[in-house]
Amino acid sequence: MKPSIPKGTRDFLPKQVNKRNYIFRTIEGVFKLYGYVPIETPSFENIDTLTGKYGDEGDQLIFKILNSGDYLAGVDREELAEISSGKLADSIAGKALRYDLTVPFARYVVQHQNDLTFPFKRYQIQPVWRADRPQKGRYREFYQCDVDVIGSASLHNEVELIQIIDQVFSELGVSDFKIGINHRKILAGLAEGLSIESNFNDLVTAIDKWDKIGEEGVTKELSSKGLGGEAITAVMKYAKSSSLSHIGDILQNTKGERGMEEVNMILTELENLGVSSCAFNASLARGLSYYTGTIIEVIADGFSGSICAGGRYDDLTGIFGMKDISGVGVSFGADRIYDLMEERQLFPSDTNVSTELMFANFGAEEASFCLSLLKEVRVAGIVAELYPDAAKMKKQFSYADAKHIPYVALVGADEMAKNELTLKNMASGEQRTINSSDLVKELKR
RNA sequence: GUGGUUGUAGCUCAGUUGGUUAGAGCACCUGGUUGUGGUCCAGGGGGUCGUGGGUUCAAGUCCCAUCUUCCACCCCA
Numbered sequence A: 001m002k003p004s005i006p007k008g009t010r011d012f013l014p015k016q017v018n019k020r021n022y023i024f025r026t027i028e029g030v031f032k033l034y035g036y037v038p039i040e041t042p043s044f045e046n047i048d049t050l051t052g053k054y055g056d057e058g059d060q061l062i063f064k065i066l067n068s069g070d071y072l073a074g075v076d077r078e079e080l081a082e083i084s085s086g087k088l089a090d091s092i093a094g095k096a097l098r099y100d101l102t103v104p105f106a107r108y109v110v111q112h113q114n115d116l117t118f119p120f121k122r123y124q125i126q127p128v129w130r131a132d133r134p135q136k137g138r139y140r141e142f143y144q145c146d147v148d149v150i151g152s153a154s155l156h157n158e159v160e161l162i163q164i165i166d167q168v169f170s171e172l173g174v175s176d177f178k179i180g181i182n183h184r185k186i187l188a189g190l191a192e193g194l195s196i197e198s199n200f201n202d203l204v205t206a207i208d209k210w211d212k213i214g215e216e217g218v219t220k221e222l223s224s225k226g227l228g229g230e231a232i233t234a235v236m237k238y239a240k241s242s243s244l245s246h247i248g249d250i251l252q253n254t255k256g257e258r259g260m261e262e263v264n265m266i267l268t269e270l271e272n273l274g275v276s277s278c279a280f281n282a283s284l285a286r287g288l289s290y291y292t293g294t295i296i297e298v299i300a301d302g303f304s305g306s307i308c309a310g311g312r313y314d315d316l317t318g319i320f321g322m323k324d325i326s327g328v329g330v331s332f333g334a335d336r337i338y339d340l341m342e343e344r345q346l347f348p349s350d351t352n353v354s355t356e357l358m359f360a361n362f363g364a365e366e367a368s369f370c371l372s373l374l375k376e377v378r379v380a381g382i383v384a385e386l387y388p389d390a391a392k393m394k395k396q397f398s399y400a401d402a403k404h405i406p407y408v409a410l411v412g413a414d415e416m417a418k419n420e421l422t423l424k425n426m427a428s429g430e431q432r433t434i435n436s437s438d439l440v441k442e443l444k445r
Numbered sequence B: 001g002u003g004g005u006u007g008u009a010g011c012u013c014a015g016u017u018g019g020u021u022a023g024a025g026c027a028c029c030u031g032g033u034u035g036u037g038g039u040c041c042a043g044g045g046g047g048u049c050g051u052g053g054g055u056u057c058a059a060g061u062c063c064c065a066u067c068u069u070c071c072a073c074c075c076c077a
Helices: A014-033 A055-060 A085-092 A102-111 A155-172 A184-193 A197-208 A210-224 A229-240 A254-273 A334-343 A364-379 A393-402 A413-418 A436-444
Strands: A044-046 A095-097 A120-129 A141-150 A177-183 A278-280 A294-300 A308-313 A327-333 A357-359 A384-386 A407-410 A420-425 A431-435
Touching: A014 A120, A014 A141, A014 A155, A014 A334, A102 A120, A102 A141, A102 A327, A141 A155, A141 A334, A155 A177, A155 A254, A155 A294, A155 A308, A155 A327, A177 A184, A177 A254, A184 A197, A184 A229, A184 A254, A197 A210, A197 A229, A210 A229, A254 A278, A254 A294, A327 A334, A357 A364, A357 A393, A364 A384, A364 A413, A364 A436, A393 A407, A413 A420, A420 A436, A431 A436
Parallel strands: A177 A278, A357 A384, A357 A407
Antiparallel strands: A044 A095, A120 A141, A141 A327, A177 A294, A294 A308, A308 A327, A407 A420, A420 A431
């Protein structure tokens, strides 16, 4: 059988895992610094928890898990022939892999509300799955690093999250990231002003493509959705606006003004804090249907796709029976951040420090003698290992070379008798015999 | 889900208008070196040519289907 893994999934080599862990550690460190606490949720949820939360397109991308046992037992055999695959899925799949971390989080908050203190600030770093066609920067299994605060409508949360984003990318060394913000109420106000509320979703998805397909493309798309020329002209004027003051005269209604006010407050706070990476972006809209307030997206120059995104959702917990709880959060796409950092060679060289010293294995007696020396160097904090088999020296040295181990210690019968060892520097090739009690001192030099 | 693209050794790839026994580099193993890697030399193992069907005297090569890769759309981290 030829080994393979499912479409859109990946294996990771040790080097890659070390780099990925560097990203996770950096992000987690920042999350903790702002007082967020970790949670975890199962990799799969009851399917009802997930369906209907991400729009029709999103539902299609949820991986469903076939029921165990006789999964056709509950299906009417007579109807089976004509049943639609969508309906069949409902009756044979009761569980599904999580699609993101936000919806399971809403479920978690409702379920554990008695054990949580609100406002609840949590972070969560776990994989999610989407049955999407893989392409550049898009995988079927990938990690999200979510930070959310739920149970507070204060804009301080938005400000804090943007500070976190700014700090994470600064620490990772991604210099040219741009944080864009907008507000669903601004978009809603735009729709209201133009009396096109029924086309709100069309408006959102069309505007969101502005950077990609431009004025002409968006015009074409809105027109195909049945919007009139007057409305389209107004939308164009809106989307082209580069600042809040420019859109003021287009949005003269309470919704729009409220949104502008909030964005303005956030930007003012950020300015006071010296965070300059964040700016208003009128053409930012975001597809996910649960956003109701601020929306945030981070991009890097010349890199396709967003590397971090999120927003405020006023009633995600409502569907699980807990009303009037507002939350806001963002999600870092660890795999895209990895691709970006790899492309720009931003990983520090020490993410892959490994064994510093290897003891060659000359046989049972010598190896046994090395064990106490091994223990000693490890106590001193030196990463060390003993070659497990008494293989030929050529093989043992090849191993050390392949693993880029800088020092090899040779303890054969002669050295053992004199309580000495021969230490070889693999880079220079030079080697000398020292007293074994000087080993740690020698390596620390 | 739609359109395109890719698949030959563990990896990267050659392979002529269809023609005998499918090659190279790297990697791996053995030896040159019974205590020495990274260089060198000699030798070796490893392929149902993604899979299934078809055309043909003959298919890695042509046709169909399917899976996979990558890219774009939709949508999204």
